[in-house]
């Protein structure tokens with residue numbers, strides 16, 4: 001089954017404005033995408049032996065809709081376990097979605113047969129956090145990078161393939177002298193370069209980079225971020241850049257999407273979201289990021305959230321953030337807030353803000369009995 | 381209580397800790413000296429392998445031997461050299477007067493033992509508590525570190541707690557005897573940022589209430605910026621720069637510090653240019669080049685840097701830098717700071733915002749090329 005274009009993909013109830021509204025054709029269009037992991041449980045037998053009797057479902061990705069435009073970097077940020085990797089993998093169908101759609105150039109990836117999918121994979125590549133785990137330790141660098149070249153028949157004959165591998169190595173800053181070496185002979189940063197070269201070998205349009213710098217030393221992180229940015233310019237790549245590091249996300253992204261327990265809760269321009277976060281979770285997240293400047297740190301106001309992220313197994317009803325939110329009221333427990341355009345091109349999911357009153361600070365804090373009401377810390 | 385410590389709780393003098401490996405002698409810590417005043421927080425920053433952990437493990441004599449060996453130096457705690465004390469006495473200090481928390485709480489927690497018991501053992505041993513006293517103390521400590529429903533949960537096992545909560549338990553253990561010195565080795569590196577904020581807030585609060593001195597080890601310049609009074613920057617087992625925190629950020633006097641500061645994205649000041657990148661890789665400490673260990677990656681390096689080991693230059697009363705060109709680099713930094721308009725523009729605008737002045741991109745000495 002195919003649909004003509006992303007426009008046709010509009011699913012009733014999806015926020016229209018999150019889609020291409022200015023006539024731009026998205027490269028990737030995500031519509032109400034869901035990935036639920038059923039952990040079982042809830043059977044009669046289980047209840048008999050004293051189990052909870054509740055079916056346990058991890059709603060890792062739970063109704064995500066967003067467009068990604070050609071040549072942009074969309075940053076995806078959120079705390080561990082909120083579903084970032086699962087979303088990235090679902091886009092590439094490395095994990096099968098359990099609902100919704102992901103369109104690549106208007107084509108529904110969910111409808112592709114195995115064979116069609118294999119051909120599409122060429123355009124959709126992934127870079128992983130731990131390059132070591134994702135590289136076959138028994139293959140040489142030449143074989144690792146050359147594999148996609150062969151799979152997708154991008155070179156004729158051995159010589160042409162090797163020439164291509166050399167060129168790719170040079171592109172990512174690895175000396176072709178290392179052609180015959182094995183992954184363990186490289187440092188973490190160099191292995192990440194091998195992973196990037198491999199992803200580029202298929203000449204993709206879209207790359208999901210899942211925490212590509214998280215395992216690296218500070219000075220090496222800068223090298224990899226710069227490399228990815230240069231490659232994007234040279235090859236007109238589109239990135240989904242996944243990270244829990246807001247400073248890195250702010251640096252590399254054009255737009256940022258914030259995820260909390262399987263849902264997008266805020267989407268905006270990278271600089272705007274950092275300067276003017278709208279919904280309470282994003283506000284707390286950004287206020288928690290330490291800034292490398294003692295003068296600013298000394299005077300910052302910080303929202304310190306109480307408690308942990310709740311379990312994604314049977315997550316809280318209503319707004320999933322209500323258990324930790326300083327502004328939560330009774331209604332937050334019942335209403336799932338839609339991702340709404342609060343300011344132009346700035347979307348947030350919170351029932352207590354609106355285009356008329358976008359500033360949560362001017363809304364009365366939580367008063368509902370029974371809801372946790374964490375204080376905020378103001379440092380002098 | 382000992383005297384003769386001139387306000388310093390801890391003085392480390394010319395500490396050297398080496399490891400014998402197949403690859404040769406690793407001079408993990410090579411001639412380090414610093415002081416820590418009572419009630420102050422010292423930050424130790426540096427990339428992995430620079431010797432941060434080994435420095436602090438040496439301070440409390442937890443270096444595995446073999447292969448490790450404290451080759452020389454003094455660690456004066458209240459004026460008394462820990463390195464020359466009998467092992468028995470060091471054990472009495474450790475966990476009581478000096479305690480440590482690590483990145484991975486499971487290095488301190490026993491997975492098979494109830495949390496209550498683990499907390500009780502400490503005060504029964506060091507403070508001579510009875511079982512009942514120790515139990516009450518354990519509950520109080522969990523409350524102090526913000527474990528909700530502490531009394532109901534004190535008998536849990538570690539795996540029943542989340543990562544952030546285990547970190548709190550470890551802090552509760554470390555603080556059980558109100559230590560005079562808390563050494564925190566990357567205490568928040570494995571945690572999410574909202575949990576990191578909780579833990580840092582907790583350390584800050586406890587420090588205020590008990591006057592504990594803290595050594596905070598981290599690779600995150602943002603964390604040290606907000607938490608410390610003084611900073612040591614380590615590279616290849618050496619102190620490259622040492623200064624009060626504000627001074628270090630405002631006017632670094634060492635090329636490595638300068639490069640490090642510019643290679644982390646700064647969400648407040650940054651203007652969307654390429655990040656400065658330090659070329660190459662952190663050094664292999666078993667095979668250091670002659671001269672300055674940073675020379676192969678340094679934008680300022682000249683002939684002399686590759687030939688001679690640099691001097692440790694005093695730039696002002698409390699500011700030192702290991703560099704042949706320390707004075708020049710320092711003057712350069714101060715000129716840049718003045719060009720930005722005094723110290724960091726601060727004052728009215730506390731919220732992070734775009735217009736707080738920009739990093740000068742023309743400073744970037746490399747051309748975005750790949751490191752090797």
Ligand SMILES: Nc1ncnc2c1ncn2[C@@H]1O[C@H](COP(=O)(O)OP(=O)(O)O)[C@@H](O)[C@H]1O
Pocket residue numbers: 037058059060078079080081082083084085086087312
């Ligand atoms: N194959 C799986 N089976 C069951 N649960 C899973 C599976 N993969 C991921 N999860 C769960 O889905 C949630 C989201 O995981 P993930 O996407 O890895 O989060 P993130 O990348 O944001 O840290 C987590 O609770 C995780 O435990």
Ligand SMILES: Nc1ncnc2c1ncn2[C@@H]1O[C@H](COP(=O)(O)OP(=O)(O)O)[C@@H](O)[C@H]1O
Pocket residue numbers: 399401406408426427428429430431432433434435444447448665
């Ligand atoms: N037990 C050990 N055996 C051999 N070498 C070690 C040992 N512990 C640490 N080292 C070496 O000492 C150096 C400094 O390590 P460490 O202090 O852990 O660095 P950091 O904490 O700054 O990341 C590294 O080169 C490391 O490999």
Ligand code: SF4
Pocket residue numbers: 279280281319320321322323325326327328329332337349350351352353
């Ligand atoms: S909807 Fe309610 S609980 Fe959710 S962020 Fe807004 S105020 Fe907080």
Ligand SMILES: [Mg+2]
Pocket residue numbers: 084085086211
């Ligand atoms: Mg992940």
Ligand SMILES: [Mg+2]
Pocket residue numbers: 432433434565
């Ligand atoms: Mg360490």
